[in-house]
Amino acid sequence: MSSRRDILDLLGENARYTTEDLAHMTDFTESEVEEVVAELEDAGVITGYQAVINWDALETDAERVRATVELNVALDRETNYGDIADRIAKFPEVTSLRLVSGDYDFDLTVEGDSMREVSHFISDKVAPIPEITQTVTHYIMESYKEQGTEFDDHDDDDRLSVSP
Amino acid sequence: MTLEPADRVDAVPPSGIRRFFELAEEMDDIISLGVGEPDFSAPWAAREAAITSLERGQTSYTANKGKRELRTRISRFEDAARDLRYDPDEEILVTAGASEGLDLAFRALLNSGDKLAVAQPCYVSYVPGATFAGVDVVDVPTRAEDEFKLTREVLEASGAAEADALVYCYPNNPTGATMTGDELREVAAFCREHDLVVFSDEIYADLTYEHEHISIATLPGMRERTVVFNGFSKAFAMTGFRLGYAMGPEEAITAMNRVHQYTMLSAPTTAQHAAIEALDNCQADVREMTAQYDRRRNYVLSRFEDMGLSCFPASGAFYAFPECPWDDADEFAEAFLQEQKVAVVPGSAFGAGGDGHLRISYATGLDELKTAMNRLESFIS
Numbered sequence: 001m002s003s004r005r006d007i008l009d010l011l012g013e014n015a016r017y018t019t020e021d022l023a024h025m026t027d028f029t030e031s032e033v034e035e036v037v038a039e040l041e042d043a044g045v046i047t048g049y050q051a052v053i054n055w056d057a058l059e060t061d062a063e064r065v066r067a068t069v070e071l072n073v074a075l076d077r078e079t080n081y082g083d084i085a086d087r088i089a090k091f092p093e094v095t096s097l098r099l100v101s102g103d104y105d106f107d108l109t110v111e112g113d114s115m116r117e118v119s120h121f122i123s124d125k126v127a128p129i130p131e132i133t134q135t136v137t138h139y140i141m142e143s144y145k146e147q148g149t150e151f152d153d154h155d156d157d158d159r160l161s162v163s164p
Numbered sequence: 165m166t167l168e169p170a171d172r173v174d175a176v177p178p179s180g181i182r183r184f185f186e187l188a189e190e191m192d193d194i195i196s197l198g199v200g201e202p203d204f205s206a207p208w209a210a211r212e213a214a215i216t217s218l219e220r221g222q223t224s225y226t227a228n229k230g231k232r233e234l235r236t237r238i239s240r241f242e243d244a245a246r247d248l249r250y251d252p253d254e255e256i257l258v259t260a261g262a263s264e265g266l267d268l269a270f271r272a273l274l275n276s277g278d279k280l281a282v283a284q285p286c287y288v289s290y291v292p293g294a295t296f297a298g299v300d301v302v303d304v305p306t307r308a309e310d311e312f313k314l315t316r317e318v319l320e321a322s323g324a325a326e327a328d329a330l331v332y333c334y335p336n337n338p339t340g341a342t343m344t345g346d347e348l349r350e351v352a353a354f355c356r357e358h359d360l361v362v363f364s365d366e367i368y369a370d371l372t373y374e375h376e377h378i379s380i381a382t383l384p385g386m387r388e389r390t391v392v393f394n395g396f397s398k399a400f401a402m403t404g405f406r407l408g409y410a411m412g413p414e415e416a417i418t419a420m421n422r423v424h425q426y427t428m429l430s431a432p433t434t435a436q437h438a439a440i441e442a443l444d445n446c447q448a449d450v451r452e453m454t455a456q457y458d459r460r461r462n463y464v465l466s467r468f469e470d471m472g473l474s475c476f477p478a479s480g481a482f483y484a485f486p487e488c489p490w491d492d493a494d495e496f497a498e499a500f501l502q503e504q505k506v507a508v509v510p511g512s513a514f515g516a517g518g519d520g521h522l523r524i525s526y527a528t529g530l531d532e533l534k535t536a537m538n539r540l541e542s543f544i545s
Contacts, residue, residue, distance in 0.1 A: 010459070014530075021534070024466040025459040161188040162198035162507050164181050164288040164337075 002026035007036050008045070015049040054151045056143065064111065065118050065139065066095075069126065071106035072134040081105070084131050093121045104136070115139065176292040180513030184497065188507045195536045196528070198507040200337060202401035202482070203527045204456075206438065207449035210402065213441030214434045223433060228425040229417075230258025230409070231436045237443040238409055246369065247382050248392060250411040257417050257424060258431045262367045262395040262408035263289055266331070268420040269363050269391050269410065270297040274329060281324035281360065283314045283332035285339060285511055285518030290331050302327045305517030311476040312339040312485065312517070316350050325358040333365035335372055335480025338514045338523035340461075342480035345378045352383040362390040367408070370399035370450055373458045374479035381411075391416050396435075398481070399450050400442045405435035457482050460526040460533055467537040471544065482527040485511065488520050489544045497522060504539040 006026050010017055019037075023030040040046045055064040073084055081099055088108065089097045096109040108126070112118040119137075127135050144151055168174075181198075188194055205211070229235060235252035242248040250256050259265040266289065274280060276298030282290045283304045294301050304322040306312045314332055324330060330351075334343045343351070355362055362380055369377040381390040395408025408431075410420060464484050468475045475486035490496040493510035501507050509525075511518030526533060 009455070021463070021530070024463045025530075026462060157203060159196075159199050159201055159203070160185065161194060161196045162181055162185040162509060163200045164179065164513075 002028055004036050004040060007033065008040065011037075011046065011049075052147045052149045054143065054146070057151070063114060065113065065115050066109065066111050066143075067118050067122075067137050067139045069106075069108040069110060069122060069138070070104040070134075070136040071108055071126070071132055073105050073131045074133050075131065079131055084129065087129060088126065091121070091125060093118070093125075104134075172295055172298060176295050179288050181288060181509060184501070184507060184509055184513070187498065187501055191501070191505060194501065194505045194507055195532045195539075196507040197524045197526070197533075197536055198509045199525050199527055201403040201527065202398065202453065203529060204401040204453050206400060206402045206405065207442060207446040209445050209449075210400065210438040210442040214405075214438040217434055217437035222437060226258075226430040226433050226436055228421055228430055229256065230431055231433075231440070234258055234436050234440050234443075235409075237440060238411075241443050242394070242411065246366075246377060246379050248379055248411060251414075254414040255411055255417050257410045257421050258436065259395075259408045259410055259424065260406045260428055260431045261397060262365060262393040262410075264424070264428060264431075265391075265393045265395075265408050265410035265420070266290065266363060266365065267293050267296070268423050269393075269416075270294055270299055272419040272423045273361065273391070273416055274299045278329065279327040281319070281322065281327035281330040282515070283330065284516040285312070285336075285514035285521075286331075287333055287337050287365070288514065291515060303516040304330075305515075306339075306341075307517065308476070308487070308521070312336060312341040313343055313347055314351050315347070316354050319351070319354050324354075324360070327358075327360055329361045329363060330355060331363040331365065333367065335368035335377065336483075337368065337481055338483050338509070338511060338518065339485040339521075340478025340481050340483040341476075341485075342372050342374065342377070344375055345383075348378055348380050349383060352380055352386050355389065356385050360389070362386065363393065364390055365393045367393065367395055368398050368481040369394060371454055371457060371482060372480040373454075373461060374477075377480070388413055391420075396439050396442055399453075400439075400446060401453060402435070402438065402442065405432065405438055407431055407435040407439050457526065460528075460530060463530065463533060464524060464526050464537065467541070471537075471541040473540075473544065482525055484524045484526065485521050486524065488522050491520070493520055493522055500540070500543055504543050506536045506539050 010022055019030050019033045022033045085097055088094055093110050093112055095111050098107045100107045110118050122135055122137055235256045238256055239250055239252040270293050278299050279302050280294045280299045281302040281304050291301050302324055304318055304324050306314055306318055364380050366379055379392055381387050381392050391410055391412035393410050396402040465477060468486055473486045475484055478484040488496050497508050497510045509523045511521030
């Protein structure tokens, strides 16, 4: 018996599966698939649909610069992690923000069109937030795998075209 | 004396699949639903274990029966997964693919002139293997109306009662059929009544979608008359590693090992290292691949239904076996390949009972499967 989880697994694997594809692969009818997807969207379980992009493969001069930033913060009675996160996450330059265990508190990913733009963003917008005590910025030099998709994967099908 | 083929080799015609392979090889950009192996690569952890073993220089022969660490793990795995309990020292033999195991069984456990009942349609090597061993084949064609399951009725009708041994494969290649416990009990009773030994090819045991796989060797009175064959090719997507194993009573494994030690010596060492890792750490990969096959199975069966192609609900392996809309399935498969560039294999290539059907392998990515189904739909409408 198919479940909502099956729909999530399938869309997680390929968000471009059509309603018809999803119905064929599960026990749901097309209208049931539409219903389940609408419910999952309304409940905030599915929050968006994005392509996995290898910017380096795009043959253009336009640069896409990304950095991960380690943030340390100091909390006080009036401020918790959620409050700080809200302030940072609102910036469109921020593509992901996570609270992590270990040597630093937040793991932040920032995107911009140039190194200058990203640096300015961190020094002008992030670092001055009063609770932030330290930032360590790592520019991403090369990306090999994103969201479970390996770039430059040369796993060609080398099977015989017909076999027993 | 000339280098002409021996009579028993000459008696075996080239594989029926060969012709389609040659046709398909001549064409560019075909989508093949004619492939009898997974489209996934072996799990990375298993591949890395193989690489590491090579770096460490582990390139010698192993014990004839295979590395003990591997046999111990096979023993534990089969017990946990399917209640099959075999002693790693005396009752398990690691072979170069399940195919080698079957060949060993035919040669080591049957005398020339013995009769082997072969449930069909089936994997292409059983009948030739029997012929090479000088064994006479009794064709046991299963029927579409039974969803290609083995029944007492077809065993009786084919004269299998006179045979010395029975070989079958469930989950089945080429039909995708599986057998439930109750259905197997009927076969087991027949084999006990007529004193047949059973060679149970369970290479697709992990790939079932409707019910858990059951081995006939777990049924009362069957362990002592059964050899079970399995391997790493299908569930672990390790076909090229060439690694399988046979499990059976000590006297059977000892006899098979006697042939194995003189012909193969030991199964490939690198593959054995990969297999140890596969059993230790790649079960999640198997689950993920199985989930993918199940989705694709749903997809093709559902598309068949929409296009009015009659097909029983295949419940195992990665094959569906629809009825061919034309009278001549060979002609259909050839025309479909020429006109739509999609390769499928006519059921007749898999022996008796396969006529009038097509083997559709869904070990292919969903995008290609979708294109292939669209082409099939337009071709038959």
